[in-house]
Amino acid sequence: MCFYHLIGPLNDEANHTLSRLIPHKVELRAYDTMVGIITKNASRMFGGTTISRNEEWLKSAADYSMDVVSVAVKLRPYPAFVRPLIYPFLEGSKILDRHLYVAKKTFSHIFAERLALKEGDDKPIDMLQWLADSARGSDRNPDVLAHNMLFMALASVHTSSATIIHVLFDLCANPEFMEELRQDVQQAVDESGWTLAAIAKMKKVDSFMKESQRMNQAVLMTFNRKVAKPLKFEDGTTLPVGTYITMPSHAVATDPDIYSNPETFDGFRFYDKRMSSKTEANRHQFATTGPESLAFGQGKTACPGRFFAASNIKVVLSNLLLNYDISFPPGQTERPKNLHKGGLVRPDPRQTLIFTPRK
Template structure:
């Protein structure tokens, strides 16, 4: 297509947007359109979504509609209204959005078509293999794979041989360990080796793709994003069926999905591989940065680190294990459940770093009830959005919300679940994994992964931040999509503990 034709098409689309500019109807929330056709307020929102929404909340109240990149998004800012949105089923749907955006982002065909009868339902059922009794096998496998990566990459030095400090970049350290251990747990390993070759290159391609992920979710054509299409193709090709057939110790979850895909002749090998690549992103894209933030906050607060470390050691002692740094250690799923202070620290890190948007698409024009006394009119095709970061950072709910308190979710030695807004107890107060029927099905596995990583880290190493650094801050470019990345990496020192 010629540049002139592209320009004309672009001008035409802008003209159509101008001609179709939306006006507020009676009963609808305040409408914020911005002065740029189609783009609306997208640039301001992406710059700092939390600040943008808080400023508009002060001006327009708890419910308002914003034009963002051609979409009209109605934000519900009061968490006391969340239950009424989450329980809506027939008139508000999440799958319409995900069924379109995920294929576009990861490069597989939309599976709701008549070409793939029953596939969507079978894929959804497969996620049950990440929970319940199946979680035990996944957790045990992850424990072994974390131990392999730690032992071979970071535990080569024994006490007495070389007790000096080693330096590292914290985000890269976390990402490298979690990426490979998660990959091995989900997809398995070569039949004749414990680890895959080329894992470093795969991780670098993954990170480059992840940088462009916000633009792909916004449905920017991939051919406009430089080398992204080539990088995505390399990532997909890593999961081609003939290559995966040589891997052993693959999780039941991935085996089931692979067997399911083989039942559809209309799925090409590249389509099957793209589905597997999408699961890799779902497994690592948020869990790895969440691990970084949990590690960073604990290392930044030595008193919290020591409390959590003692809790971990106590769980081992109760289990009859005497930890020594020259031997491998194992934590069962049951033991991980007995670490409330560690879980509180992880939840506090998620509160400070997660910035996901919970979205539903209106299936018809209707009146959306927000609470007993009020409702607003919404239009078919509009997106209804909850933005929990505003709740997570609300000083009425969380005292000094910008401060890390490792025991914020503890009370009298047990998990704290009572948080209040306007004198009313909140049903939803921490939402890093979505809400309702659309909550991340792998959330229990993700929390266990982070716990296991931190258990090994705190047991085996002394840890401290290198001097002369400013504190870590979030990069807001992924706002709305999950756990935020650090704006810059953090340097730290670690050495093997003499235990």
Template sequence: MVGEALLRTVTTFLAGIVFLVSLSIWFRNLKRNSQLRAVPTVGFSNSILSYLSFLRFNLDGFRMLKEGYEKTKPGLFKIATFRTWMVFSTSPELIEDVRKAPDNVLSRRRPAEEVLQTDYTLNYLNKRDHYQGHVILSQLTRIASTTFEDICEELVLTLDDNIPTTGKEWVEVPALEMTQRVICRVTNRVFVGAPLCRNRDYQALNLNFAINVMKFATVLRLFPDFLKPLVTRTISNLPSQFQREMEFIRPMYEERLAKMEELGDEKWDDGPNDMLMWLMNESKGVEKSLEGVARRMLGVNFAAIHTTSSTMTQVLYRLLANPEYVEPLRREVEAVVAEYGWTTDGMDKLHKIDSFVRETQRLDGLGIVVLVRMALRPFTFSNGITIPAGTYVAAPVGAIHTDEEVYTNPDEFDGFRFARLRESSEGLAGSKHQAGVTSPAHLSFGHGRHACPGRFFAATELKVILARIVTTYDLKLEEGKEIPRDLCFSSGRFPREAKMGEEDMTPCDSGRGTAWKIKST
């Protein structure tokens, strides 16, 4: 009886909290709705019925964005979210308004903190210190050239481990799982080096951490702020994963810290060149502790692994769905490798490989919304429309990427679209069509100073993996299977699992064999 009474009391208390929070949100939206009358609405504009639009957006977001884009271009339109309104820019000029806005007017961090609940998930010791972004931008961008040989070596080894080919027989390989393992291992060759990057338990920790962050953040968003610390202490398994990271990196951390203390102000010229060392060099205060560095290591893995592996899966699916591209891609790689070897200079010459990746991103980008910002104060667009503080702004990337005024035959996959654009451009103008380069017309990595800081490293990974695969394996879908439809929910798009078959390189001609031997050395 006491237990039932306590349960009823708790249930009533939580229901009251949900009611009060919903009522507060409703009143705020009512006020913002009146301030946003000049912005057309997709769905319902009524403060109560707008929740139906929010539910529809979670299930059918792409079509809602396409509808708003086509009706209002080159203007603005809005769609309801659970807490506020999101206003979308539909022209390059309005996208540039968002890009140029200072952070104290349109904040990039606030939406990310809300979605990921970073205070309780990533939970850095100094929550105001975001130094890892500078590390990624300044160091990781250069690593592709300085340790490219290590990346190629690790890629060969991990493909061998994760694609168990035997002679001429076809084997079934789950594409998404395979790419996650490959990206995790290759990435961590740069982050922590060998042999730790090859440790299956360490790989599992990094792969599972991102999944657990997203799951727990989804749960936390259901609770008011004052209950979140209690919920975190009660049900989160993330603290145990931070401890596991500390255990894995402790030997390297302590050895390097001792050396740094021994050198004092002297420069460690021949020191390790990996993410762990960069973080140790850049961190300050509590963030320089083992725990501080361990949390940042998991954070950068969270940012690096799943987005890149999902994109790589989409690239493989496009290759499986369009097998006519295999031979042209293979011939390009073989010709470039014969002249330049597996080098960064060679990768820069792979225009078709680069184009295939960029075109996949155009049509199969992992989000249908980018450049998400929160207005911290009223913001006026160049067309004269002002939005109130608390409003979200964004760009409907899927609609922009399939605009026939921007791209010829926009709904058609054209793997060499950007290679042709690159080759027809004069001088350095062609570089704007490379994977990793952003523009108002190609927003897969965002745009402007807040574009993905690791995008050039990610693009290099994607290109070298695709180049290795087309010169080493034959691929086909499992008999009777089709490419699975993406899973779309809210503003995200995620590839589903499918199996594909790979044939061993043994029966291939000498050109492919030579390419393999060059790369493995």
């Protein structure tokens, strides 16, 4: 599922959205703004401008994540076999039904057309076609595939939106990095155009994103699992059935034995690591996972969409850097504190930013 040919369209979508959303100096809530932009860019990858300019779908794609989590939390206290009986009576169930209706209305007829294409036909390069080509058995039902698009939105919208919001907050709190990042983008685009090669050349931007992600983990603990059968380690330690295990992703990301001065934001921390060791350069990229970088998971359960997410975030961030000066409102210099709920961490949705078009 190569997205090599999607960088140009993603840039086109970001440019189209930003030029209309921010034609002049304006103060906007970062959260709402970035959710809207990321939703449109992700939808462009899903199925082109037909999807990315469909306002009904865009609203469902942006709202679905929060709505489905809200209902899931209400269902969690009940045994699994009871949940289907309780669901229709829960507040929020009608909203989810509406999202499913919109997904089917938007995608079912397109999937029916895509499933009818044969080998040798000129097939579009997008997520809809990839899903249609890989579907087997009962999954080759246009309504089932349309339902899957809500899961695509769940995976691609709010996680990427939160990441770029954190990046913007860190950029405004550390404005000394802005011009050098801007030059990093300009040089890459001048050399390679809006291509995957250019995205790969934006090493300083990649480093800034990874440092922001390091200090603003989406969750304090990750890889949450319940032991289903006795688990024995090499040293003889055995975990009994029912044991809960997890990995402290935030603690790892701020461990002084792994990162020097871990509480200090260093936007070029990972750029310097990449430049200092060619043999380990790939270890320090934004989308790379490892024991010291658990934001995307690790091993076979690592996020499969992280490479697209990295490219999409870079495209949007690059457009912002090239076309706007970005700052906190007058008088504010410090980054807003993140909000914590349970083990979840999110950027403050109330924070506004000032976007000023560059001449």
